[in-house]
Amino acid sequence: MKLLYRWLFVVAVAWVVADRAESAQSKASARIDRLVFNKLDELGIPPSDPCSDEVFLRRVYLDMTGTLPTRKEARLFLASNGTNKRDELIEDLFERPEFADYWALKWCDLLRVKAEFPSKLWPNAVQAYHRWVRTALFNNMPYDEFARAMLTSSGSNFRVAPVNFYRAMPKREPESIAQIVALTFMGMRTDSWKPEDRKGMAAFFGSVGYKGTAEWKEEIVFFDPTKSYVDPETKKPVEARLPDGTVIELSSTRDPRLDFSDWLVDSNVFAHNVVNRIWYWLLGRGIVHEADDIRDDNPPQNAALLDFLSKELVASNYDLRHIYRIILNSKVYQLASIHNEGNLSDEANFSRYYVRRLGAEVLIDAICQITKTTESYSSQIPEPFTFIPEKERSIKLSDGSITSPFLDLFGRPPRDTGYESERNNTPSSSQKLHMLNSSHIQLKILNNKELVGMYFEKQDGTDKKGNAKKPRTAWHPPEKTIENMYLSILSRYPTAQEKRTALAYFHESDSRTEAGVDVAWALLNTKEFIYKH
Incomplete structure (x- = not known):
């Protein structure tokens, strides 16, 4: 009996904690809304209406996992009458492996994870870094x-994967390292900085050895206490200066990267940068x-919003999923x-969701998912293949x-600089x-006979040799084919008018x-498919 009471007590506590967490999350999301809508009121800009379940379903799958929902997943979500089904879907998507795949892609663009020029990490290090x-x-x-x-x-780039941050740099001079650190984490x-500010920050990376x-x-990659940053013009050692202007006296026995990291993670710009990127x-x-x-x-367009998200990140112990969740x-x-x-x-105040084209990787994966096909990928300069x-x-x-x-044509970033602008999502002729x-797209559609309405119908009985009859080719009614196409793509x-036109x-x-x-090709060429909306 005591065990039963103890179990009930634990469950009750868990419920209370979960309710409080959900309440805190709801309050944080509501705070985002107030900050944005108050700014819109000041500017006299009315927000758009809430999106439909159909739009939300596709949007959140693409934004969280870079993946389209399957036909079955779409049916289940659209058929649900649950009042919290959007919240529940978000939580489910966090646990999908595609969530980690997609956000690793985003971070690897930023970190220039690339075997060949200019990063020259080479394949073994690329695999270790991406996996980490x-x-x-x-x-x-x-x-x-x-x-x-x-x-x-510090350590081997094959065995201590994070050190590849210092290897994925075309130039390894302290100023170049500082430039990439500032871009990535700040x-x-x-x-655009003053020369003395660039040099002051570079001093923290003057002891990085290879x-x-x-x-x-x-x-x-290691801390080399025999090295320090010397001004290439004056040939004199440069004093370490933080981006906020504070001068730091470096110790000859302590890695100066530790001093910089201590300052960075406690600075406003550290949190501002990552929540701004997520937004x-x-x-x-x-x-x-x-x-x-x-x-x-x-x-910032909305300084109060940026400050609020940054404080939420710090208060949650730097939990990035908390920021995703409340947004x-x-x-x-x-x-x-x-x-x-x-x-x-x-175009700047978030009065509506801004339409944008699917990224190259997401677009080709969506086409392959719909048509049940694959793609071939290779390197122009494989070392090794x-x-x-x-x-x-x-x-x-x-x-x-x-x-x-396909990836090159549709603007996949070359991962040369780490700038967001490397990804080119501008449509072209x-x-x-x-x-x-293209035959590339046509052959993919032809590959999936089920997409265009064909299926294999089981036959009863046996043939003349006594073997079970093989399934025969059959066709779904056009109405079902059209419905399946719309759900898949x-x-x-489909709306009533769309169904009539297709029929x-x-x-x-x-x-x-x-x-x-x-019909499938026409749907794949709609803006509704090619764009996030």
């Missing part, structure tokens, strides 16, 4: 620990925009992308050197022609296959 980043995101490593690991680690571009080993392409990744525009251009003369559950994130008369020209399994999804590619003609007129049911085309066509291919 993905594991950290999957396990929800606190962001301060994630950053410290890269900034302060969202700042040091080319040495090779007998193993091919292995390199050790940019989810909403399509940073509170400070560009997302990697934080400076005094580029103020995704906010009314601001769940606004429709359709403008109204009052917010047509608004890297084999990519046929079924590997594009968002799981660890190496920026491994690519395909070449992209439109490829989607509309657009994650929603008319099926009935007028001489070939069921051609009619199915044409």
Whole structure:
């Protein structure tokens, strides 16, 4: 009996804790809404209406996992009448392996994870680095620990993966290292800084040493107390100065990277940078925009919002998922992308969800998922040749050197600089022609006979030899085929008008296959499919 009471007590406590956590999360999401909507009121800009369940379903899958919902997943979500089904879907997506895959892709773009020029990490280090980043995101490593690991680690680039942060740099001089540190963890571009400020920060990285080993392409990154940063012009040692102007006296026995990291994780700019990037990744525009251009003369669109998100990050012990969660559950994130008369020209105040094209990797993965096909990926300069399994999804590619003609055409970043602007999502005529007129897309659609309405019907009985009869080719009614296409490609049911138009085309066509291919191809070329909205 005592055991039963103890179990009931534990369950009751767990419920209370969960309720409090949910309440705190709801309050934080509501705070986001108030800060954004109050700013819109000041500017006289009305927000758009809330988005529909169909739109939310597709949007949140793509924004959280870079993956379309399957037809079955779409049916289940749209059929649910649960009042908390959006919150529950968000929690479910956090646990999907695609969540870690997709956000590892984002971070590896930023960290320039690439075997070949200019990073020249080489394949072994790329695999180790990507695996470490993905594991950290999957396990929800606190962001301060994630950053410290890269900034302060020493050891073999094959065995201590975070040290590859210091290897993925085309130039390893202290000023170049400081420039990349500022861009990555502060969202700042040091080319606009005063020379003495750049040199002062570079002094913290003057003792970073590199040495090779007998193993091919292995390199050790370490603290070398015999080194310090010397001004290339005056030939004199440079005093270490933090970005806030504070001068630090460095110890000859302590790695100065530790001093810089201690200051960084306690600074406002550290939290501001990462919450601003997350907002940019989810909403399509940073509170400070560009997302990697934080400076005094580029103020945040909503300073109170940026401060609030930063404080939430610190209060949650640098839990990045907490920031995702409160943004995704906010009314601001769940606004429709359709403008109204009052917010047509608004491109900076988040009065609606900003429409943007799917990234190259997400787009080709979506096409392959719908058509049940695969892609081939390779490197122009493989050293050594890297084999990519046929079924590997594009968002799981660890190496920026491994690519395909489709990824190149649709603006996948080359991972040369770490700037957000490296990813080019601007539509082009070449992209439109490829989607509309290429054998690449046509053959993919033809590959999936089930998509265009064909299935195999089981036959009863046996043949003349006494074997069970093989399934025979059959066709779904056009109505079911059309519904399945819309759920597979657009994650929603067709409207009555869309169904009538598609049915008319099926009935007028001489070939069921051609009619199915044409309708599927038409849907793949809609803005609704190619864009997030």
